[in-house]
Amino acid sequence: MVRLITHNLLACHAKGCTSNNFPLQLKDVQLEQREAEFNPDFLRRFMPKLDWGALVDTARQLGDDSLPLEQPEMFDDDFLRKLHHVLLEVSVEEGAMVCPNCSHIYPISNGIPNMLLAENEIG
Amino acid sequence: MSRPELVAPPEIYYGDTEASKYTQNTRIQQIQAEMTYRAMELLNIPEGETAFLLDIGCGSGLSGEILDEEGHIWAGVDVSPSMLEIALEREVEGDLFLQDIGQGFGFRPGSFDGAISISVLQWLLNAETSHPTSSPPHRLTRFFTTLHSALKNPSRAILQFYPTSDDQIQLITSIAQKAGFGGGIVVDYPNSKKARKVFLCLFVGGGGGQQV
Ligand SMILES: [Zn+2]
Numbered sequence: 001m002v003r004l005i006t007h008n009l010l011a012c013h014a015k016g017c018t019s020n021n022f023p024l025q026l027k028d029v030q031l032e033q034r035e036a037e038f039n040p041d042f043l044r045r046f047m048p049k050l051d052w053g054a055l056v057d058t059a060r061q062l063g064d065d066s067l068p069l070e071q072p073e074m075f076d077d078d079f080l081r082k083l084h085h086v087l088l089e090v091s092v093e094e095g096a097m098v099c100p101n102c103s104h105i106y107p108i109s110n111g112i113p114n115m116l117l118a119e120n121e122i123g
Numbered sequence: 124m125s126r127p128e129l130v131a132p133p134e135i136y137y138g139d140t141e142a143s144k145y146t147q148n149t150r151i152q153q154i155q156a157e158m159t160y161r162a163m164e165l166l167n168i169p170e171g172e173t174a175f176l177l178d179i180g181c182g183s184g185l186s187g188e189i190l191d192e193e194g195h196i197w198a199g200v201d202v203s204p205s206m207l208e209i210a211l212e213r214e215v216e217g218d219l220f221l222q223d224i225g226q227g228f229g230f231r232p233g234s235f236d237g238a239i240s241i242s243v244l245q246w247l248l249n250a251e252t253s254h255p256t257s258s259p260p261h262r263l264t265r266f267f268t269t270l271h272s273a274l275k276n277p278s279r280a281i282l283q284f285y286p287t288s289d290d291q292i293q294l295i296t297s298i299a300q301k302a303g304f305g306g307g308i309v310v311d312y313p314n315s316k317k318a319r320k321v322f323l324c325l326f327v328g329g330g331g332g333q334q335v
Binding site: 001002003005006009010011012013021022036037039041042046049051088091110111112113114115116117119122123 | 173196223254
């Protein structure tokens with residue numbers, strides 16, 4: 001499974017692809033919903049690592065518009081529960097991640113993205 | 124019996140048969156669990172805190188299961204599809220990636236609170252082709268540089284591996300240092316040929332917490 005928590009940290013690692021290589025664009029996805037344990041302390045600590053714009057855009061592309069466009073200043077329980085769902089309870093099982101810069105396609109099959117590069121793409 | 128890393132590259136060696144043999148072997152399970160607990164101890168995450176961790180060479184999820192039990196959230200990478208297949212069947216909680224660590228990571232700076240790796244690094248010491256990007260120093264450099272960047276400051280990466288010589292330890296530690304890591308080698312049971320375990324303990328920044 002690829003959860004959005006991981007997708008939000010992932011940029012393209014092909015040779016020479018160092019700018020505009022994030023976020024990877026999700027294509028032709030099949031999603032799965034699964035329950036995960038709610039951990040507000042973890043989420044609060046994780047907030048600074050997130051690229052908020054990329055997270056909201058990606059979630060909206062997947063049909064989830066529960067998160068506000070602007071990152072809130074106060075993290076109340078209601079907000080953290082929505083964030084929890086988006087980050088940890090939605091997973092991409094099939095489809096692909098496409099680099100917005102070099103167009104490298106990372107296929108996702110059976111929940112596992114193939115991150116292998118060809119010889120000429122290795123930095 | 125030859126060491127597996129000398130027989131074939133990991134994604135070939137750990138085909139369906141070896142991957143399931145490895146996972147079902149209770150002796151391997153036990154050693155793997157002990158080393159994972161020891162790596163977690165060296166990782167020094169504050170008691171009771173849920174961390175976001177990277178499992179490097181997660182295989183069939185033997186370590187991942189322990190990370191799940193301890194309440195951590197993790198992503199795992201492995202180059203063997205057969206191993207990952209078994210990890211899926213075992214329903215581990217982490218996000219799994221088919222990835223060759225010698226090609227480096229694409230994770231954004233500061234993504235992980237720590238990383239562990241059990242019995243993997245020795246695979247990077249063997250060249251797979253004659254292509255320049257396949258030489259062990261090149262692959263180790265890609266690996267350590269992109270790992271260093273993927274970890275937050277301060278944090279640690281604990282990598283247990285099986286070196287065959289002090290030269291190998293020297294090569295690995297010097298490349299890790301060049302990539303920006305501090306830290307060094309911890310050897311458990313140094314005088315027992317069988318039980319001896321080598322842990323490469325890498326620090327980003329001060330490594331966090333008290334020294335090992
Ligand atoms: Zn790219």
